[in-house]
Amino acid sequence: xxxxxxxxxxxIFQEGRETVSVLNGASxxxxxxxxxxxxxxxxxxxTTFLSILGCILTPTAGRVVVDGREVDPKRPDQxxxxxxxxxxxxFQQFNLFPALTALENVEYALNIKGHRGQDARKEAxxxxxxxxxxxxxxxxPRDLSGGQKQRVAIxxxxxxxxxxxxxxxxxxxxxxxxxxxxxxxFRDLAKQENxxxxxxxHDPKVRTIADRVxxxxxxxxxx
Amino acid sequence: MxxxxxxxxxxxxxLRFLITVSGVAFAVTLVFVQVGLFMGLLDNASITIExxxxxLWVTSKNTPNVDFAQTFPETAVQRVRxxxxxxRADNLIVWFMTMALxxxxxEGTLVYxxxxxxRWKFPWNVVEGDLTDLRRGNYLFLDASxxxxxxxxxxxxxxxxxxxxxxxxxxxxxxLSFSTTPxxxxxxxxxxxxxxxxxxxxxxxxxxxxxxxxxxxxxxxxRREIKRRLPHNDIHTREEWASRxxxxxxxxxxxxxxxxxxxxxxxxxxxxxxxQTLYTSTMEHIKEFGTVKxxxxxNWDIYKILGExxxxxxxxxxxxxxxxxxxxxxxxxSIGLKxxxxxxxxxxxxxxTLVLCLSAAMISFxxxxxxxxxxxxxx
Numbered sequence: 074x075x076x077x078x079x080x081x082x083x084x085i086f087q088e089g090r091e092t093v094s095v096l097n098g099a100s101x102x103x104x105x106x107x108x109x110x111x112x113x114x115x116x117x118x119x120t121t122f123l124s125i126l127g128c129i130l131t132p133t134a135g136r137v138v139v140d141g142r143e144v145d146p147k148r149p150d151q152x153x154x155x156x157x158x159x160x161x162x163x164f165q166q167f168n169l170f171p172a173l174t175a176l177e178n179v180e181y182a183l184n185i186k187g188h189r190g191q192d193a194r195k196e197a198x199x200x201x202x203x204x205x206x207x208x209x210x211x212x213x214p215r216d217l218s219g220g221q222k223q224r225v226a227i228x229x230x231x232x233x234x235x236x237x238x239x240x241x242x243x244x245x246x247x248x249x250x251x252x253x254x255x256x257x258x259f260r261d262l263a264k265q266e267n268x269x270x271x272x273x274x275h276d277p278k279v280r281t282i283a284d285r286v287x288x289x290x291x292x293x294x295x296x
Numbered sequence: 297m298x299x300x301x302x303x304x305x306x307x308x309x310x311l312r313f314l315i316t317v318s319g320v321a322f323a324v325t326l327v328f329v330q331v332g333l334f335m336g337l338l339d340n341a342s343i344t345i346e347x348x349x350x351x352l353w354v355t356s357k358n359t360p361n362v363d364f365a366q367t368f369p370e371t372a373v374q375r376v377r378x379x380x381x382x383x384r385a386d387n388l389i390v391w392f393m394t395m396a397l398x399x400x401x402x403e404g405t406l407v408y409x410x411x412x413x414x415r416w417k418f419p420w421n422v423v424e425g426d427l428t429d430l431r432r433g434n435y436l437f438l439d440a441s442x443x444x445x446x447x448x449x450x451x452x453x454x455x456x457x458x459x460x461x462x463x464x465x466x467x468x469x470x471x472l473s474f475s476t477t478p479x480x481x482x483x484x485x486x487x488x489x490x491x492x493x494x495x496x497x498x499x500x501x502x503x504x505x506x507x508x509x510x511x512x513x514x515x516x517x518x519r520r521e522i523k524r525r526l527p528h529n530d531i532h533t534r535e536e537w538a539s540r541x542x543x544x545x546x547x548x549x550x551x552x553x554x555x556x557x558x559x560x561x562x563x564x565x566x567x568x569x570x571x572q573t574l575y576t577s578t579m580e581h582i583k584e585f586g587t588v589k590x591x592x593x594x595n596w597d598i599y600k601i602l603g604e605x606x607x608x609x610x611x612x613x614x615x616x617x618x619x620x621x622x623x624x625x626x627x628x629x630s631i632g633l634k635x636x637x638x639x640x641x642x643x644x645x646x647x648x649t650l651v652l653c654l655s656a657a658m659i660s661f662x663x664x665x666x667x668x669x670x671x672x673x674x675x
Contacts, residue, residue: 120673129590129669157592164672168587170301172308177299184298185593193298229591241673 074141075102076236076269077126082135084121084292095121097292098135103269105236108260110272110279113289119273120241122289126271127160127239128152140236157186161230161268163240163259167222169214175201175225176210179232186233200228203262220251227259231266238263240272244279256282301588302604305581312573313609319569320613320649321620326562327645328621328637329628334555335641336634341474341545342538344408348388349417351510352519353537354502355530360548361541363406363473365390365500368529373502375525381518383507386411387499389487392477396456397446405442405457406477409487416503419481424451425466431483437466442478444632460490474545476632563652570609571656574602578660582667589669598664606657607650614649618642 084096095118103109113119124130125137131146138144140159145151169178179197188196201210204224214222223243230238243259244252260282263270272279280286288295306313345353345362354376356366376385389409394402410416413427425437436457438449449455453464457480471479488495506518519531532540546552578585585598621637628635 124670124673127590129673153589153592153594156590160592162590162672164587168583168590168672170305170584170587172304173299173301177304181299181301182591185588185591185597189298 110283165242321616323566324617332635335636350503352504367498437481610653
């Protein structure tokens with residue numbers, strides 16, 4: 074069974090008196106260990122679709138199932154728990170906590186997920202070493218390069234072994250060479266740890282590491 | 297133990313932390329100094345009552361406080377002495393007189409006159425001289441605090457008190473009045489001779505000491521009996537009389553209201569500073585809080601961060617404010633002001649600081665509750 078499922082997802086926003094339909098029956102299945110690239114022009118609904126798959130928004134209609142758990146649009150209070158248990162996020166602007174070191178950034182995310190003490194610390198250290206930052210554990214984000222920051226963000230997303238990892242333009246703030254390296258490492262780790270990885274992107278390099286590329290136009294998906 | 301994001305965020309921006317803590321410390325110092333000085337002044341209002349070794353005070357009807365005494369016939373003391381359970385009773389005169397200073401100026405002074413001071417363990421802090429010498433001539437003891445208003449004086453010097461040349465034969469310390477009028481000590485009969493129109497044959501108080509081991513019930517019985525014999529006087533226990541004297545100044549001078557206003561303003565300044573800095577900090581960290589929510593954190597996780605920051609600001613600000621107030625004590629003392637900070641009062645201010653800082657943090661709670669985790673996808 075697919076670890077991430079979207080069936081006929083529709084999202085309509087109310088803007089004043091107008092209704093704006095952003096997604097019109099989008100469907101997608103992603104398996105464990107699969108890397109999927111989601112491409113589309115600006116305003117096509119990529120980020121809205123990512124937010125719905127990431128249980129940050131609820132769909133107006135349609136079904137979303139994450140790791141076997143069906144999202145109930147009428148119970149938005151359940152969403153944080155699903156995010157906590159099953160989803161890791163990587164953001165375009167890294168979104169690291171500036172006051173925390175690389176290690177603490179990852180450890181704090183684990184604390185939120187319910188891991189505490191030495192277990193959290195060891196897991197944070199493990200994933201940071203896995204992304205090649207074993208020698209930067211005590212560095213604050215301001216002392217890290219863009220590529221290193223994104224590696225910390227990836228480590229944070231992978232920590233605690235969520236079955237689904239969602240990335241929003243992870244290479245947008247990186248130069249081409251660093252972006253390529255980060256993507257390869259990201260793909261390898263996702264495969265190695267059997268995670269479903271969905272990357273929303275404009276970057277053509279993502280195609281080279283993805284198992285499948287999905288296009289989104291006018292709120293509909295096309296393979 | 298987990299990562300302490302609250303503390304790390306707070307200390308990450310050191311200038312903001314300093315401003316927050318300074319705001320709290322300022323408010324705490326303001327409250328400590330204002331209330332401490334007020335307590336010091338109030339302490340002066342009843343300090344003589346608390347040090348005279350009397351269980352009951354007989355006063356004229358409706359005397360408002362110890363300084364504003366009214367006269368009544370001194371023979372009343374005889375009726376008190378014969379009450380069963382009374383070990384001893386003596387007349388005490390407390391009276392305003394004028395002293396001529398070497399500069400030519402005249403200043404008011406508050407006279408305490410007893411026949412036998414030592415019997416009442418009063419004054420309690422004699423620095424120089426022998427109290428028994430007071431009855432030997434035109435002599436007086438003057439409290440050291442008089443130097444602030446009367447200028448320096450030495451034992452052996454002379455001063456004129458309502459036209460009578462008197463020799464200073466002793467010096468006391470810590471005998472103060474609420475109005476800061478300097479206190480001097482005279483022999484009871486000498487005081488009557490000096491101001492015969494008002495004091496001849498009159499006293500202002502009768503001090504009553506009960507037999508050792510008197511229970512509260514005995515005190516009440518003696519009081520009732522004295523009241524029966526002296527229906528035109530009031531009889532107070534020491535605690536009641538001290539409290540009445542203090543209350544007079546609180547209520548009649550507006551000092552109580554003034555104090556309440558200052559404390560209120562101090563608290564307001566503190567709460568505004570903390571609320572403002574925490575709110576600004578929340579706004580600046582809004583994307584971080586969005587991230588906390590996006591990775592599965594709840595509003596409660598963020599409330600805990602804000603709450604902990606408020607507690608840290610309260611504790612550090614309280615300690616800093618407390619230390620500043622403590623170190624101000626010698627400076628205050630050098631200008632003749634007492635700053636009294638009792639442990640229960642300090643504890644009360646500590647709890648108040650905590651409550652106010654947490655309340656200030658709550659202003660940011662509404663903002664936090666509305667943070668949309670989807671903002672993490674916005675550039």
